[in-house]
Amino acid sequence: MTTADTDRSVAERSMGFGLRALNRLAGSDLLDRIRIRKQVERALFQGAKNGFRSATAAGRTFKAAQKLGKPARQAKSRSKGLFDLAPDDEQQMFQEAGRAFAEEKVRPAALDADANRATPKELLDQAAELGVDMLGVPEELGGVMHEQSAVTSVLIGEALAHGDMGIAYAALAPGAVATAIGLWGSAEQEATYLPAFTGEDVPAAALAILEPRPLFDPLKLETVAHKDGGEWVLAGAKSLLARATECELFVIAAEADGIGPALFVVESGAKGLSVEDEPAMGLRPAATGRLLIEDVRLPAGALLGEGKPEDYVECVNRSRIAWCGLAVGAAQAVLDYVIPYANERTAFGEPISNRQGVAFAISDIGIESEGMRLATYRAASRADRGEEFAREAAIARRLGATKGMQIGSEGVQLLGGHGFVKEHPVERWYRDLRAAGVMEGALLV
């Protein structure tokens, strides 16, 4: 075995291990699963300029492969009723595979991905191999998780974001659409869309909730869905969607007549959809774009599931947990980076970490990131058990927003001028971590 093989094999072996175990769980072989969809060439719009407007991706044809009488749902997880901070074996496996992938593949690619505003396809494919897109897909539809997977999703998000938060966003965004359909979709919607997320060629997809305006409140949407005969007509705009130009499928939040805020499943080919590039201070590897929705006509069946208001609120809260998971990973990255830096950097004749002013700032990063982590785990585990979690999600959100930002800032501060230049990743984390207080939707656990 050559050195290169050895280097490569650690990440890939753990990914393979993950897959094998997943397959065992699924009781079927992922790679042999029947391909039910026609391959459609993906349109590439990398390098689109700000304000440049283009059609949404051509998109594949989604067709129901099987019909189930009623929607398939993942089971709630059951607790032994004991306080426990240890992930179960399955979660630990995902966590370890995610960490290995993040360390060996994601982190080394992060600088270029940030500069190019694109995540290499190879990385996205590898993430898909880890199974990140199908965590929320019920077993009946080819998924691998019997039980709900919010904690698992958080652990994977955390692990990937330790590599890079923007790449993590790019890689995990399609899974949010699959999870939304798996949690709330009708039998028809599940059968039509979910198989695409369990195969090899997972479509780019976006859960579109955030709108471009100050004080955005996901419960007060400006995107509207009017009823017109038997159809829905959607109009509005959605912000900061990952890989927006590539997306083949959207789940879009709109204020619906007679319902209130609700989610709609919209294929990229729908007439009236267009995408505008929307670069932001961070999350740049996700090639964020804005979706413009101009009188898009949809069949009655486009409403996700039964359009229950409580499903929508749950969706908003679940996505906040997902963003906190990413913030926890990025915050840990800051901590892991500043520790050796402060120990090695000398000033006034000794390591700067010998000074309390520096050392205490590092203590605070450690304390606050651990607090964020625990709050995020709590919210996610409550969701998995089917318990109320709006409060816990809100708490995690506050911590992700406030402490995440502070940790990002402190990371740069500890490196001083060196933190401000791109030679070190802390300036990137400074930009990325601000997203945890801004983003709504887009990711889901």
Next chain:
Amino acid sequence: MINLEIPKKFKPLVSQANQVATEVFRPISRKYDEAEHSYPKELDMLASLIDGMNEGSDIGGAGAAGVRRESNGDGGENRNGSNLSTVLGIIELCWGDVGLLLSMPRQGLGNSAIASVATDEQLERYGGKWAAMAITEPEAGSDSASIRTTAELDGDEYVLNGEKIFVTSGDRADLIVVWATLDRSVGRAAIKSFIVERDNPGLKLDRLEHKLGIRASDTANFTLQDCRVPKEALLGSPEVNVKEGFAGAMQTFDNTRPLVAAMAVGVARAALEETRGRLAAAGVEVDYSTPALSQHAAAARFLEMEADYEAAWLLTLQAAWMADNGKPNSLQASMAKAKAGRTCVDVALGCVELCGSVGYGENELLEKWARDAKILDIFEGTQQIQLLIVARQLLGKSSAELR
């Protein structure tokens, strides 16, 4: 399986402790804040009740006496034991009144020290007694390695000489756990703790302090003058092990810091709950699904404080859970203490501001909680000491490198 909820089996204990807090502590809270140095006799009956609770269960009680590090001998099986149950009980009781909790007979920090490091013989001998903890000296607070109280072996007895201040429940307790050095020239390794009976003629009470808060709890200053204790009164090993250094003496703190963090969590929750109710009465409801910044500024502030509270609560449970499962938790214990200590002060003072003159006035307990809160960021290691411990652990530094 990740689950960060209060375990089912501890719910009766939490509910009992909450009833005690509601029915016993709260009604006399203001009375003993005003009557500083008078003994809260209401607690005697309660202490017997809690002793009974401790006896009657294998899961530890609601006080500090239950804390003992568990060795995890059953192959990594998740355990919820006395560290966690004790922390949960303390949170409830301090939601009632932290000063009264500190005055609870037989639940002192000295009891935790004994529970942490005592031999079985010592447990037998000193069990059922109320033990206070005497570490601080006029010239040595946070720097407990530089204490000057000496212990000299004389035949079968140690002779203690020195001065101790800030001894919580020092006047009321049956026993005082006194930290003293066997040999000042050796440094940390020579510091040991000794159990001194309160009626020892060599132990002289100098005075009781008048304080900002926790006024129900008496804080005593002592002089030890040729205070003779039997050889068996030394807690832990009498060996002066330079390699082990301070570790033996500091082990106690890994167990007691989560307890003080729990006290801070309890006080913070009291302030938050009271404030939530008063804000609601004033027409401000905190909504968890609406973004904080789209709500009333008071609601946004409340959310920010509640988030810090939750982080402190979870860090505290984590530290206790690790102790129950035999995992080294020195880092997490200090993280919990640091976060809970500062959060408690920020939250209690913040709640006073949110409630205005109602919060500031003595008709309500908010101002009292804000005064009580401050000590929780000071004793058992100040905020700064906790940050120092956390930093040394994270950075892999010795106390000589990072001072």
